[in-house]
Amino acid sequence: MRPVAALVAIIVVLLVGPATGAALAAPRQPAPVPAPGALTLVLDELAPRVVTGSGPTVLTVTGTLTNTGDETVTDIGVRLQRGQPLTSEGAVRDALEGDAPTDSIAPQFQELPDALGVGEQVPVRLTVPLRGAPETTLALAATGVYELLVNVNGVPGDGDRARLAAVRMLLPVVGLPDVADAGTPPTAATPFSLLYPVVDVPRRLTTAPGEPVRLTDDSLADSFAPTGRLGGLVTALAEAAPAGSPVRTATCVVTDADLLQTAQGMSQGYVVPAADGSLVPGRGAEAAGAWLAAFAEAARGMCVLALPFADADVVALARGDLAGSAVGAVTAGRGLVADLLGTPVLEGTAWPADGVVDEAGLAAFTEGDVRSLVLSADGLDLPAQAESAGTVPVATAGPAVTAVVTDPLVTLAAGGRSTSTTAVPGRGGAAAATTAGGPLSGQDVLGTVAFRAVEEAPTGGPLVIAPPHRWDLDGGAARALLDGFGTLVDAGFLSPRGLGSALATPTSTAERTLDYPIDAGAREVAPAAVAAIGPVLDDIADLDSSVVDDELGVDPDDLFDPLVLGAVRPASAAWRGSPEQATEAADALADRVAELRGAVAVLEPPSPFSLGTSTSPLLLTVANGLPVTMRVRVEVSSTSGLRVAPIPVVEVPPFGRRQIQASAEVQRSGVFTVDATVRSIDGGLLGSPSRLQVRSTAYGTITLWLTGTAGVLLVVLAARRILRRIRSEPGRNTPRPPRPGSPETIPDTAETALPADRPGTRPPPTTPSRTGAGETATTAGDRTLPVPALTPHPLPAPNGPIPAGPATGRNRPAPSAPSEPSGPPPVVRRPDVPVPPGSVPPRPGRPPVRPPGSR
Structure with missing residues (x-):
């Protein structure tokens, strides 16, 4: 039986073994992933910020939990858990990015009593002992830097219980409560210097002297208030770093002249755009004035480092062929900050954006008399062991430059990525934690600095803490951070070292070359925004060419220096990584400069010009809305029918008007539309062209010429017509033969009708000519008339009948005379034949006058 049993066992193993192996090799199914965004946790306070041997024995966390999802969340539990101490820089980086494990110690959840509906919120307060059992405490057993996690679990709707929100932060532990030998300070404290930025994004628009300050929005009114971000930074500096304190010695205030100028201008009144586009007075004038005064008082006697004007990105300007603007921003920034704060600034020292610079940017800095730079270790070619501290010379082709090296790990810790915390799906079905923001935004900086001081031996150079230029730190977080540094100083882990003394004491003589990171180039200000600055500077220079430096108005430098400085605002380091905002700033700058140039223009008249003659002048009015005298050229375009002389x-004059006359020549009557423009001395168009309408009732040269030509032609045609009519009339030069019985056969005058020998008559002179048979030709004047031949007969008695004469013409009988004639015989006269002189017949009853010599 034993052999049979053994054989059965072998068969079973052979059959079951592969199935078991397959089951063991099968991958594990991942846990279900919860829906993100169900809850949001915002922390307000963490106490203590640094755990010391003499401090409290419990850790307290307070905050607010809000249901931002679309379902009611039930069975909510909150707990505070931690990971193992961070012993390497890589572990710290993982913790800052939220990838480090945090479940080494996980006490029990503290349940919230009620469900949380959509949009509802509930306060959260956790109090956990620092030492003790792992089920109920954090169970701290050694000093170091720990990553804490505030974990929120719950059941959304009908789902499963899961992590719905989480917030992570670093907790430095330099001593254990109730443990005498825990937290022994090192033999030598780490020297440190703190850069304390008081900077904001540029919000001021370019204005001319005399105009109120104009801002893009009114957010500075809230920020300058004591409860605002900028107001809180100044208050924390004054209260947590008082005169004589170690933290004040190590702190160097960093600020921007543009922000200080903006606050000064706001205190005198300013305007902001309303929703409808109109300008309305701002509400932060009093807060701005009080903030500037408090800032000057808090910074008096401290180390002050001035940024380039408007925190200009010098590297981006140099890349955009605007090195001159970069140099001007560097030099002007130092002088303005010293004047506005009333405190000297570090001479020849600059802090580039992100702590990195290339060769072109370095040349711009050195041209601006910069001999010391604050650079990140990521921007230099350094050995790994020297990345945390040191002051080294920089290899350059120009003047010697020294760089104090900042810690990039601390800079990473200072760049908090969020001010609120929302659950996001993470690895293994758990929600990934976000960085604590708001009042706890400086906690990671404090933990990273403690890691450098506790876990690493000092290298001789100072640990320079350099957060981003625009640090998202409010007043509460800034005060907590300064208090935490004070705690580390008191515990013997840190010692203050001023930035000026650090720059003056190099820790190495080996020159280091610049190493501009690729990702830094990707974060530079958008090239399109930088390229838009060049044309604006050209417009400002063109406007400057027409300015008259006289006693009227303001000093031209007071107008153009702010314009040139303000032109670098679109290249502010605040827009690194935000191309849309940089482009908006560039557009706002261009529009504002265009408005200033448009203040000089020809005013459009209320009614059209009316010209009564062909050479009437045009009266134009040029207005100047700038506070300086402008010398300009006025041009009026000519059109068909209207010509305007140069x-x-x-x-x-400043804020004045000048009326000028333009000589115009009208070539025809009608209505003309022309453009009047104002140009600078260099030829640039200042104001928008003004459309002018000109109405003319005068005859121009062409019109008069055409009219005269038409008149001459009319006279010529009329004369030609008269001449042709005269020439076309018959018988003017050729005699016509008379018709029988026509009036031509009758004598023209009374004397021709009388006998030639009648007393008192003088026959007209006659010239014989050859005529027809029985006829003679009588010439009277220049006319030759045919006269019939007469037969002499005796004169009748006075008042007697006239004897009948012989037949005439074609022997027709003559008409019989009346039986009783009375008076002289009638005279038949042709209407078209003039009466010769002396041929007038005698009046009735008077004897005819005899010619001289007759009887």
């Missing part, structure tokens, strides 16, 4: 250069 206008001499005209000077317009």
